[in-house]
Amino acid sequence: MSFTITALFVALTSLAWLLRVTVIPESFPMAGSLEQLCYFLTALSGARVLDTLIFPLLFRRQGPESMTSDLLQATISILLYGTAVVVWLALGLGFDVSKLLATSAIFSVIIGFALQATLGNLFSGLSLEIERPVRVGDYVRKGDVEGRVEALKWRSVFIRTPNDSRIVLPNSALTSQPIEIFPYDRPTxxxxxxxxxxxxxxxxxxxxxxxxxxxxxxxxxxxxxxxxxxxxxxxxxxxxxxxxxxxxxxxxxxxxxxxxxxxxxxxxxxxxxxxxxxxxxxLAPDDAPTGSRPFPDVLPECVSLWPVLAKAGRRQLFGADEVIPADCVGFVLRGVLREERTLDPQDLAKEVAALLAQDDASNAKTDVSSEEMAAITATAIGFVGPVAGGLVQRFASLTDDPYLIYHAVAASIESPEHRRHFLAFAPATPSRLLGEGASFGWAEWLDGPATISHARRVWGSAELLLIPREALPSVAAQADLLAAVIAEDIPGADAEAVAHRLRRRMAVSEPG
CATH class of the missing domain: 3.30.70.100 (Alpha-Beta Plaits)
Structure with missing residues (x-):
């Protein structure tokens, strides 16, 4: 658009001079006025060409993130057009510009004293534009003030703080005093x-x-x-x-x-x-004697089993997002784990269909975190519109698996291409939550080393009873009771079959 306007100015100037030189005679009453117009258009077009072509060549941007402000461009534009006016007054109207410049100098001194602070910030802004020590997106720290630079203006710099408040610093504060700058594109x-x-x-x-x-x-x-x-x-x-x-x-x-x-x-x-x-x-809590810290009140029917398991394993604490060692089996004593699970396409289709068929339970409590729900909703809005929040809330009240929520919401997206694009934001695998008293790792150990291991991460914080696999033969005498506990967490298994597999697997694992 800028080049188009410049081209129109140049064309209009050429047309005016063409009329003046070839069509309008000297004796024409308006010839003098037309000549003044030609000088005016010439000065204006020259300033416009310089403003359009020369400035981008001298101050080429490196990308949208490196842009600072339009202060320098505006200042140069004012100088260019001001010079164009002076040239027109001198050549087009024959005005004695020396008197005008002398008068302007007097006014400049008066205005300079009156606006000393403002002009100081203005010229500080110009020096920031030319030197570019700081850019929009950079992080700055000056005394107790720190934040991200949002804008560089004529008189001041706007900074967004960690508290999401906005601080305005005068430009002179950045040029006259030390300031620490952390470029946005470089690690600190x-x-x-x-x-x-x-x-x-x-x-x-x-x-x-x-x-x-x-x-x-x-x-x-x-x-x-x-x-x-x-x-x-x-x-x-x-x-x-x-x-x-x-x-x-x-x-x-x-x-x-x-x-x-x-x-x-x-x-x-x-x-x-x-x-x-x-x-x-x-001693950390994990090393305290077993008898001094009673087990949490989970699976009370198996109280006699805990001392045997505690002797073979160890109670340990884990923080948020920590991965549980894959070479152990165990129980959740406190907190929650999220465990990946294997789901073939047929089973996935069945579970999604079951979600879609269930009645709306949006008022029910959900085990999906508010952060996960907000992320799914923000993604879904671009594909299903304002109903995204309601859909996510509904499915989150029916399942704790974000993977299934994504696939259930995707059923409302008609375009296959858009559906694939939406599902690209979903977790890579389905998962389930394991609460207090739940067992984990036993099915993989029973099926042998060829079984796919499922990753498990802590959700919040958790206390676990971890038992190394090599220590499991020591609990062989409790196989029947142990099978009754872990069979509930092994899909499609009954306690008797699990007990048989436990005894066989422990016999294989026992040294010698």
């Missing part, structure tokens, strides 16, 4: 600090923390690689300070990332019998 390093009893071997702590950082932790960049360092001691504290250093692209999310990282580290250390920020080395 952060450190999560924690204390450990000095009697714990530092190599253990470094290894545990390093394994967590390298486990694909959310929002932590793999490159540059994270690291863990022993910082030393602090006056007045007997503990050793450690720092988990990592890089992230979201500067404002570092507090949430630190929180999740320290929580994950606490659970990992607790499973090793190590306390964070302890004045002395104490």
């Amino acid at each position: 390093r952060h450190t999560a600090l924690f204390q450990i009893d000095p009697r714990v071997e530092p190599g253990r702590i470094l290894t545990i923390a390093r394994d967590i950082l390298n486990s694909g932790f959310p929002n932590i960049c793999a490159d540059p690689a994270p690291s863990v360092v022993l910082i030393g001691t602090e006056a007045g504290s007997p503990n050793l300070w450690y720092g988990a250093r990592y890089y992230t692209l979201n500067f404002l999310d570092r507090s949430a990332t630190n929180s999740r990282l320290l929580a994950r580290l606490w659970y990992a250390l607790a499973r090793q019998g190590i306390d964070m920020k302890a004045d002395r080395l104490t």
Whole structure:
């Protein structure tokens, strides 16, 4: 559009000069006025051409994210058109521009004193435009103020803080005082600090923390690689300070990332019998004597079974999103696990059809998290419109599996192509929730090493009784009672058949 308007100005200027030179004679009464118009159009067209062509060549953008503001372009445009007016006054009207410039200088001094602060911010904005130390999207920190740059204006910079408030900083504050800038497209390093009893071997702590950082932790960049360092001691504290250093692209999310990282580290250390920020080395809950911590009130009919299982295994704590070791079987004592499950296309179609056939239970309590429901709804709105929220709420009240919710909502999408596009956002596999008292891993162990292992993640936090598979022969005497407990969590199995498989499998696994 800008090039089209410029071309129209040039064409109109050429037409005016063509009329003046070839058609309108000198004796024509309006010849003088037409000549003045020609000079005016020439000056205006020249400024327009320079504004349209030269500026983009000198200040070419690197992409939408690197744009700052239109301050520099507007300033250059004013100078170009102001110069065009002066040229027209001098050549077209024969005006003595020296008097005008002298008068303008006097007014400029007066205005400069009156608007000193405003002009200071204006020229600071121009220097920011030319040097470009900060861009829209960058994160900045100045004293107690930090946030993401949303806009660069004539007089000020608009910053969005972590509290979702908006702060306006004058441009002069960015050019006259130190400010820390974190480019939006480059990872920034952060450190999560924690204390450990000095009697714990530092190599253990470094290894545990390093394994967590390298486990694909959310929002932590793999490159540059994270690291863990022993910082030393602090006056007045007997503990050793450690720092988990990592890089992230979201500067404002570092507090949430630190929180999740320290929580994950606490659970990992607790499973090793190590306390964070302890004045002395104490036993973690997992190492306390079995008799001193009674089992939660799950499966009360099998009270006599717990001491045998506890002797073969170990009670351990896990944090949110931690993956349960695949070489163990066990029980959920507290909390919830989400376990992947295998579902062939025929069974999937049956379960989706069952969901679609059930009555609306949108007022019922759902086990799907509000974050998962919001994510599914936001995706579904683009495919099914405003009814997406109602559909998601309905299916979430009938199943705890986001995979099934996606497929049930997809049944309302008529276009096969759009349906495939929508399902691309669904989880890769179906899953189920395992609550208190549920068993896990037994079906895979009973079916032998060729069985596909199902991943299990903690939902929130959980306390589990984990039993290594090599320790299972030690509970062979309780096979019948154990079978009655785990048969409920093995689809299509009865207790007697499970007990037979347990005894046979334990005999195979027993050493010697």
